[in-house]
Amino acid sequence: MAKGDYRRYIETHRRYREQHRDVRNAAAREWRKNHPNIKERDREFNLHRYGITELDYSRMLVKQEGRCAICRTDNPANRKGASNWHVDHDHVTNEVRGLLCNRCNRAIGQFEDNPDLLLKAAAYLERAGAEQASSTASLPQSEVTNG
Numbered sequence: 001m002a003k004g005d006y007r008r009y010i011e012t013h014r015r016y017r018e019q020h021r022d023v024r025n026a027a028a029r030e031w032r033k034n035h036p037n038i039k040e041r042d043r044e045f046n047l048h049r050y051g052i053t054e055l056d057y058s059r060m061l062v063k064q065e066g067r068c069a070i071c072r073t074d075n076p077a078n079r080k081g082a083s084n085w086h087v088d089h090d091h092v093t094n095e096v097r098g099l100l101c102n103r104c105n106r107a108i109g110q111f112e113d114n115p116d117l118l119l120k121a122a123a124y125l126e127r128a129g130a131e132q133a134s135s136t137a138s139l140p141q142s143e144v145t146n147g
Helices: 003-019 021-034 038-049 054-063 102-110 115-137 141-146
Strands: 086-089 096-100
Touching (some): 054 096
Antiparallel strands (some): 086 096
């Protein structure tokens, strides 16, 4: 498939999904109604995929005091729909590292589990914050408070 053909294909499907959103949502609701145990089955599959049991998962959660291993929130979802902690694992060895909230799991995934990139991102934020603080400090007080 040529590059232009692929883009046209993607755009056609995007428009279809937009135009048929109500029908697609109704079909999804019907499917979930007919498959009530799917969340439990998915959860069991995911735990099995990482080589842990429900007991292992529970022990990890107790060890983490019911909180995300990174940001320490007690809310695994951070969004509507997600209700379980994400099992964080090394994508090379498949070794489980801990349980993360949705936001932290997605964030480290975006950084491809690369500690160097995460450190560079943290340094960037610190530099930007320091630069912003120093530029704000040089403004007259009336501009700082009135914006």
